[in-house]
Amino acid sequence: MSNRWLLLLVFAAIFALLASADSLASKRTSDPSKPPDGYLKIQVVRPRPDFQGGGRNATVLDLDDGETEAKGGLPEFLERKPRPVLTEEEAVSFSRMLVTILKKEMKNCDIVLAYDDGYRIPAILQELLRLPNPRKLIYVRPSEELPGQAWESSQCRGYVYLLQDLAPLLHLADTRQDAWDFSGKFVVVAPTKAHLEELALSNCGRKTENIAGIAKVRSEERERRASGGVYMNLLYWGAGVARINTWKRGRFTLPLALFPDKLSNLRGVVLEVVTFEWEPSVFYYRNKDGRVLFRYGTDIGVVNALSQVLNFTVAFKEPPKGEYWGREEENGSWSGMMGKLSRNEVDIGVGDLYMTIVRVGILDYTAPYDSELSCFMARTEPPLPRWQALAFPFQGFTWLAIFGGLVLTGPVLYLLARASNCW
Numbered sequence: 001m002s003n004r005w006l007l008l009l010v011f012a013a014i015f016a017l018l019a020s021a022d023s024l025a026s027k028r029t030s031d032p033s034k035p036p037d038g039y040l041k042i043q044v045v046r047p048r049p050d051f052q053g054g055g056r057n058a059t060v061l062d063l064d065d066g067e068t069e070a071k072g073g074l075p076e077f078l079e080r081k082p083r084p085v086l087t088e089e090e091a092v093s094f095s096r097m098l099v100t101i102l103k104k105e106m107k108n109c110d111i112v113l114a115y116d117d118g119y120r121i122p123a124i125l126q127e128l129l130r131l132p133n134p135r136k137l138i139y140v141r142p143s144e145e146l147p148g149q150a151w152e153s154s155q156c157r158g159y160v161y162l163l164q165d166l167a168p169l170l171h172l173a174d175t176r177q178d179a180w181d182f183s184g185k186f187v188v189v190a191p192t193k194a195h196l197e198e199l200a201l202s203n204c205g206r207k208t209e210n211i212a213g214i215a216k217v218r219s220e221e222r223e224r225r226a227s228g229g230v231y232m233n234l235l236y237w238g239a240g241v242a243r244i245n246t247w248k249r250g251r252f253t254l255p256l257a258l259f260p261d262k263l264s265n266l267r268g269v270v271l272e273v274v275t276f277e278w279e280p281s282v283f284y285y286r287n288k289d290g291r292v293l294f295r296y297g298t299d300i301g302v303v304n305a306l307s308q309v310l311n312f313t314v315a316f317k318e319p320p321k322g323e324y325w326g327r328e329e330e331n332g333s334w335s336g337m338m339g340k341l342s343r344n345e346v347d348i349g350v351g352d353l354y355m356t357i358v359r360v361g362i363l364d365y366t367a368p369y370d371s372e373l374s375c376f377m378a379r380t381e382p383p384l385p386r387w388q389a390l391a392f393p394f395q396g397f398t399w400l401a402i403f404g405g406l407v408l409t410g411p412v413l414y415l416l417a418r419a420s421n422c423w
């Protein structure tokens with residue numbers, strides 16, 4: 001909920017800026033529809049719900065330093081002329097590379113495109129915005145926090161970051177698990193491989209399946225055109241990122257496959273599983289000295305089955321003694337199993353773990369595989385006294401009928417006998 005408000009706020013801010021820039025522009029230039037030289041025309045693309053019919057409502061945003069300087073008193077970062085990180089020729093080549101990636105690897109994605117000063121390059125941005133799938137455009141200022149990126153889309157969600165300064169994105173990935181889209185597809189253009197590595201190892205990055213990165217490679221032959229190293233995060237296959245492709249002389253040297261399935265075979269990685277003795281979900285089998293030989297029970301069975309199917313190795317861990325699942329401290333941190341999970345010290349937690357509303361905000365639950373039923377117990381009526389037992393087989397009315405019958409039979413027979421004698 002709060003993410004949505006934050007995004008709304010950011011959009012409001014962008015439009016306010018736009019409106020002020022617009023009014024200034026119309027005062028200064030005689031023909032407001034034609035921007036002066038050096039202006040960068042950028043479309044702000046609204047998210048899908050605003051679209052109706054076939055076309056789209058786009059707004060042209062003039063991002064020009066001349067404007068902001070004229071206003072005066074603006075923060076320093078806006079007064080600086082952007083210093084693009086690529087030469088013109090390199091930019092053309094990079095834009096071709098990104099268009100290829102978006103067309104081939106993110107064809108079915110709704111895309112959020114974010115860029116900072118280093119990539120305020122019309123050759124790149126305009127080419128990308130000509131594609132049908134960018135839905136939002138975000139200009140990342142150096143001193144600004146990135147807004148939360150999790151948003152709703154009926155199809156795959158893509159995020160393309162063109163950043164000279166990765167700090168805002170790294171900050172988001174390290175601190176805002178609530179605002180991170182773990183199942184989105186990320187393409188990050190960063191200054192160096194080390195930056196991409198840092199992203200892949202951040203709190204959120206290390207649990208995100210699809211992060212691809214591109215870093216400029218310094219070519220030895222002093223080629224005019226930029227060549228880019230293409231990397232992907234390894235998730236559980238290893239630490240950080242690995243180079244998988246190269247963009248050179250206007251094409252990829254290998255077939256493009258940025259987002260392979262990294263989850264169905266974890267290649268034997270050791271995953272740490274936190275659990276504790278809690279029957280009947282988790283039994284501990286100990287030897288005479290009390291040492292745990294192995295664990296079993298429903299929950300352990302689920303973990304073992306998963307480890308076989310997904311090809312990982314299990315290492316069991318225990319929460320501190322007596323803390324069990326743990327509870328929330330006043331300062332917001334957690335103890336016990338929840339603490340270990342929330343601090344990313346372990347990968348999986350099992351042990352009769354209920355779904356509760358507070359835990360849902362911290363954990364990513366599996367589908368429920370076990371259920372428990374709570375019920376009330378009440379004392380039953382005590383058995384009847386023995387002397388009543390004889391009367392119990394029949395109801396009162398039946399007994400009445402029997403006695404009535406007995407009493408009536410004698411006189412009736414007597415009367416019948418008398419009548420027959422007279423006869």
Ligand SMILES: *[C@@H]1O[C@H](CO)[C@@H](O)[C@H](O)[C@H]1NC(C)=O
Pocket residue numbers: 050051052053054055056057
């Ligand atoms: C664009 O916006 C205007 C006013 O908000 C609206 O009347 C029009 O239908 C929109 N066009 C499209 C194609 O969505």
Ligand SMILES: *[C@@H]1O[C@H](CO)[C@@H](O)[C@H](O)[C@H]1NC(C)=O
Pocket residue numbers: 265266267268311
């Ligand atoms: C599981 O991972 C190991 C280690 O990478 C690999 O040798 C093995 O072939 C994998 N098993 C399956 C069934 O893929």
Ligand SMILES: *[C@@H]1O[C@H](CO)[C@@H](O)[C@H](O)[C@H]1NC(C)=O
Pocket residue numbers: 329330331332333
């Ligand atoms: C929060 O409080 C607990 C105990 O009350 C303490 O162990 C823990 O270090 C505290 N955490 C932080 C981040 O202050």
